[in-house]
Amino acid sequence: MDRLIARWDAGAVSHLSTVSLAGGVGLVSANDGGVRVWDLAGAAAGAAGRALARSPERYSGVNAVAVCQLGDDHAVIAVATEDGVSWWDPVTGTEPYPEADVGTVWDVAAAAGPDGRARLFAAAHTQPWPVHCWDCTTGQELPPVGYHDICVMAVAALTLPDQLLVTSADEAAIVRCWDAVTPHPLLPAPPACSRGTSRGSGRSR
8 A cells, every 4th residue: 555645856855854833743854955844744634745944055065954943833953064053943044043163063963951951962073073062042052062082973862851861973983872961971981992092084975
């Protein structure tokens, strides 16, 4: 049985996510040409899929996107690029915060802590290889959650009742877990991965 309910001509899509807006649930698609939001709720109800919003610029390579949900009907989309992190509000079509010029970012993840404060985390390509952190409500950069010994390739975040856990993986295949509210590694690094032991130039995509 064919379970297809919608089809979009979205171009070459490299990243997908979902976002909750006033009009319902949207599908976020991204490629090097930018970011778009599609009417996923309408498509699920049988209506033809349509684009609700499109980012105003072509980014310097889109490596990842994360939806920073600030309420039931308000969200900001963070875009990881070759230059850092850009912010886009799909409702107003504007960039609510200045671009975070931190160099190439390979991955981003967003989650709210036990205090309800939404944070964005980013995997850095450049030394000193931090896991960057921002306040999603203001765009203010916060202290890094922690550091790796080589470029950080992936990041994920999980909200628990009393913790905001962030896991990050680097090019040396080391995964670390952090408490983002009171940053310190929950998983100790292996002995062979002490700071300054390994170095690398990073990944090219």
